[in-house]
Amino acid sequence: MALDLTAEQKERGRANFHTAVASHVDRRDFMKGMLAAGAVLPVSAAAYFGYQQLGGKPVKTGLIGAGDEGGVLVGEHNPDYLQFIAYSDIRPFNQKRIFRGEPSPSPRKGFNAKYGKDAEKDIKRHVNYKDLLANKDIEAVVIALPLHLHAPVAIEALKAGKHVLCEKLMAWNITQCKEMIKAAEENDRILSIGHQRHYSLLYAQALELLNTGDLGDIRHIRALWHRNNAIPRLDKDGKVELDAKGQIVYRDGWKPPIPPEDKEALEARIKDVGYKSMEELCRWRLFNRTGAGLMAELGSHQLDACSIFLGKVHPLAVSGVGGKYFYKDDREVDDHVYVTFEFPGKNYANDKSDVVVMTYSSINTNGFEKYGECVMGSRGTMVVDMEQEVLLYPEAGVSSRTSAWTVTTGGGGKPAVQASGSMAPGAALAAASKSLAAPVSRGYREEMEDFAYCIRMWNQGSKADRRLPRCHGKVAMADAIVALTSNLAMKNKQRIEFKSEWFDPKTTAVPDADHKPEVV
Numbered sequence: 435m436a437l438d439l440t441a442e443q444k445e446r447g448r449a450n451f452h453t454a455v456a457s458h459v460d461r462r463d464f465m466k467g468m469l470a471a472g473a474v475l476p477v478s479a480a481a482y483f484g485y486q487q488l489g490g491k492p493v494k495t496g497l498i499g500a501g502d503e504g505g506v507l508v509g510e511h512n513p514d515y516l517q518f519i520a521y522s523d524i525r526p527f528n529q530k531r532i533f534r535g536e537p538s539p540s541p542r543k544g545f546n547a548k549y550g551k552d553a554e555k556d557i558k559r560h561v562n563y564k565d566l567l568a569n570k571d572i573e574a575v576v577i578a579l580p581l582h583l584h585a586p587v588a589i590e591a592l593k594a595g596k597h598v599l600c601e602k603l604m605a606w607n608i609t610q611c612k613e614m615i616k617a618a619e620e621n622d623r624i625l626s627i628g629h630q631r632h633y634s635l636l637y638a639q640a641l642e643l644l645n646t647g648d649l650g651d652i653r654h655i656r657a658l659w660h661r662n663n664a665i666p667r668l669d670k671d672g673k674v675e676l677d678a679k680g681q682i683v684y685r686d687g688w689k690p691p692i693p694p695e696d697k698e699a700l701e702a703r704i705k706d707v708g709y710k711s712m713e714e715l716c717r718w719r720l721f722n723r724t725g726a727g728l729m730a731e732l733g734s735h736q737l738d739a740c741s742i743f744l745g746k747v748h749p750l751a752v753s754g755v756g757g758k759y760f761y762k763d764d765r766e767v768d769d770h771v772y773v774t775f776e777f778p779g780k781n782y783a784n785d786k787s788d789v790v791v792m793t794y795s796s797i798n799t800n801g802f803e804k805y806g807e808c809v810m811g812s813r814g815t816m817v818v819d820m821e822q823e824v825l826l827y828p829e830a831g832v833s834s835r836t837s838a839w840t841v842t843t844g845g846g847g848k849p850a851v852q853a854s855g856s857m858a859p860g861a862a863l864a865a866a867s868k869s870l871a872a873p874v875s876r877g878y879r880e881e882m883e884d885f886a887y888c889i890r891m892w893n894q895g896s897k898a899d900r901r902l903p904r905c906h907g908k909v910a911m912a913d914a915i916v917a918l919t920s921n922l923a924m925k926n927k928q929r930i931e932f933k934s935e936w937f938d939p940k941t942t943a944v945p946d947a948d949h950k951p952e953v954v
Contacts, residue, residue: 435658435803435804435805435806435808435817435819435820436808436817436819436825437803439825444825446827447817447825447826447827448823448824448825450825450826450827450828451639451640451643451816451823451824451825451826454643454646454648454826455639455642455643458642458643458646479633479635479875479877479880480880480883482635482638483633483638483880483884483904484884484901485883485884485887485888486887487514488514488515488886488887488890489890490890491517492513492514492515492516492517492886493515493516493517493573493574493597493886493889493890494517494519494571494572494573494574495516495517495518495519495572495573495574495575495576496518496519496520496521496522496560496566496567496569496572496574496575496576496596497518497520497521497522497532497575497576497578498521498522498523498563498566498575498576498577498578498579498587498591499522499523499577499578499579499580499583499601500521500522500523500525500528500529500531500532500578501523501525501528501578501579502542502578503578503601503628504521504523504528504532504576504578505531505532505535505536505541505542505544506541506542506878507576507578507601507628507878507882508532508542508543508544508545508548509535509540509541509542509543509544509547509548510541510876510878510879510882511548511878511879511882512879512882512883513548513549515882515883515885515886515887516574516576516882516883516885516886518545518548518549518557518576519556519557519558519569519571519572520557520558520559520560520566520569520572521545521557521558521559521560521566522559522560522561522562522563522565522566523561524561524700524707525693525696525699525700525715525716526693526695526696526699527693527695527696529559530695531544532544532545533545533546533553533554533557534546535547541878545557563587564590567590567591567594567596568594572596573596573597573889574596574597574598574599574624574885574886574889575591575596575597575598575599576599576600576882577591577598577599577600577601578601579601580718580719580724580725581603581605581606581718581724581725581726581730582606582718582723582724582725582951584600584601584603584604584605584606584610584614585604585605585606585610585611585613585614588600588614588617588625589613589614589617592614592617592618592621592623592625593617593621595621595623596623597623597624597625597626597885597889597892598618598623598624598625598626599626599627599628599881599882599885599903600614600625600626600627600628601627601628602627602628602629602730602734602735602910602913603726603730603731603734603913603914603917603918604627604907604910604911604913604914605914606726606951607918607944607946607949607950607951608911608914608915608918608936608944608945608946609942609944609946609947610951611907611910611911611914611915611939612911612939612941612942612944614907615907615908615911615939616939618907624885624888624889624892624902624903624906625906625907626881626885626888626902626903626905626906627905627906627907627909627910627913628878628881628905629734629735629738629905629909629910629913630876630877630878630880630881631735631738631739631742631821631877632738632742632877632881632904632905632909633877633878633880633881633884633904634821634874634875634876634877634880635874635875635877635880636818636821636822636823636824636874636875637739637742637818637821637877639824640743640816640818640824641742641743643816643824643826644743644809644816648813648814649809649811649812649813649814649815649816650811650812650813650814650829650832651811651812651813652743652744652779652790652809652810652811653779653790653791653810653811653812654790654791654792654793654810655740655743655744655790655791655792655793655807655808655809655810656792656793656807656808656810657736657737657739657740657792657793657794657806657807657808658736658794658795658796658803658805658806659728659732659733659735659736659795659796659804659805660795660796660797660800660801660802660803660804660805661797661798661801661804662798662799662800662801663684663685663686663687663688663798663799664684664760664798664799665684665685666682666683666684666685667683667684667685681762681763684761686761686798688717688719688720688765689717689720689763689765690716690717692712692713692716692717693716696712696715696716697712700712700715705954708954709724709954710723710954713764717765719731719767720765720766720767721765721766721767722766722767723951723952725767726767726917726918726921727756727767727768727771727921728756728767728768728769728771728796729771729773729796729917729918729920729921730917730918730921732796732805733771733773733794733796733917733920734913734914734916734917736794736805736807737775737794737913737916737917737920738913739807739818740775740777740792740807741777741912741913741916743807743809744777744778744790745780746909746912747777747778748912748915748916748932748934748937749775749776749777749792749916749932750775750776750777750778750789750931750932751775751776751929751930751931751932752773752774752775752776752916752919752920752923752929752930752932753773753774753923753928753929753930754771754772754773754774754920754923754924755771755772755924755927756768756770756771756772756773756921756924756925757769757770757924760798760799761798768924769797769798769799770795770796770797770798770799771794771795771796771797771920771924772793772794772795773793773794773795773920773923773924774791774792774793774794775791775792775793775794775916776789776790776791777789777790777791777792778790794920804819804820805820806818806819806820806821812829813828813829813832814826814827814828814829814832815827815829821874821876822874823874881903881905884903884904885903888900888901888902888903907939908937908939911937911939912937915932915936915937915945916932918945918946918949919932919945919946922945922946922949930945932945933945
């Protein structure tokens with residue numbers, strides 16, 4: 435996401451990061467313990483995040499919502515941990531796609547790719563999710579529904595005795611978040627929310643580096659998620675496609691074509707299934723009743739990452755500007771958002787001027803920079819680019835405490851890291867160099883594996899020995915508070931200060947008390 439980096443500079447940034455991570459391996463007690471136990475580098479995500487292979491059968495699981503995100507989760511899950519035995523979705527298009535998947539490189543591989551061509555015989559379809567919840571064989575559910583359904587369906591599942599992994603954003607408003615946490619506690623079930631960056635080893639390594647202090651004094655984080663959805667779609671004759679009103683149809687992933695099979699099966703009874711129109715059903719992200727816009731769908735990822743980088747602290751205040759600046763259709767959500775957050779620095783308790791400013795933008799009319807986070811410190815800059823790599827650059831005139839970072843060409847023309855005598859042990863450096871070309875997991879697989887592991891351990895030993903997933907209800911509620919309060923700040927054109935009681939699930943205090951769900 436950096437603007438002016440050459441290919442050589444990007445390679446140097448990658449090598450800088452891997453060199454720095456390797457050089458700190460021998461200083462970390464946690465890593466020392468794993469290395470002493472025989473773990474190899476790069477360290478596995480399971481070892482890093484504290485879970486193991488299941489001792490016994492995989493957790494029998496139901497999928498509620500087989501659309502875009504449900505397809506990603508099915509494509510990334512490990513059948514040794516979660517075994518899907520049923521699914522529910524009202525849309526015929528999704529019912530077919532969840533089995534056949536999509537061509538590579540799509541992450542939506544489908545049930546057939548995971549379980550074989552006979553998967554449809556073994557995985558039971560329930561049109562109504564309530565029938566799925568009544569299935570006594572199902573231990574857990576994965577919920578990937580439109581946002582407005584997260585809370586009601588999750589709460590119903592928890593009351594039915596199922597453990598729940600629900601996609602992010604946690605809920606449509608904060609009152610619902612607190613109700614979900616309460617339902618999990620009252621029914622003694624696990625509630626996990628799908629902010630997968632909590633399970634990204636790449637982000638974990640970036641955080642380890644930040645904690646060393648090598649970047650110096652952090653004062654600014656710049657985060658963004660930019661896309662160009664302003665490109666007209668072309669018809670089969672190569673002409674610009676127009677809708678029924680004569681308006682240009684754009685290549686907008688949030689406004690896909692409505693599949694004929696869905697229209698045929700559902701349009702006549704659309705209100706009976708809880709929607710105002712076919713457009714609201716198939717394009718739910720565009721409407722305030724069913725979604726929460728860019729901050730919920732995209733911004734919440736970056737807000738989550740920046741909170742992790744700063745020690746999972748809550749922000750002090752937010753202000754911003756957003757609007758429907760490009761599209762002229764009937765969508766209700768903003769197509770551009772620009773938000774500024776004030777976070778407390780490490781010494782904020784004693785020095786109120788110790789503030790870290792984070793800016794976030796999400797736009798729909800330019801894809802020059804894609805998405806990622808840029809952490810700027812007095813000694814260096816760290817860029818996390820598209821969840822795939824980290825680039826590290828020292829400030830001019832500042833030398834690293836670990837090495838003089840350079841890149842040369844190694845065997846086969848591949849980059850090789852060279853450094854001064856303060857470098858880490860050779861084995862660690864070799865592993866770090868090797869990992870330059872290693873595939874990077876975005877964390878979906880690890881998120882689901884840990885969810886299954888926590889379920890298997892839930893009733894073993896005492897309650898004191900239980901472990902919640904890394905993004906349990908209280909953690910995810912904080913992300914929802916930040917995202918949804920940002921929407922309020924933009925809507926009301928005001929700077930909003932965050933209150934500590936909002937983040938306490940035991941209270942009824944919320945920033946959006948007037949934001950109540952609408953029922954069709």
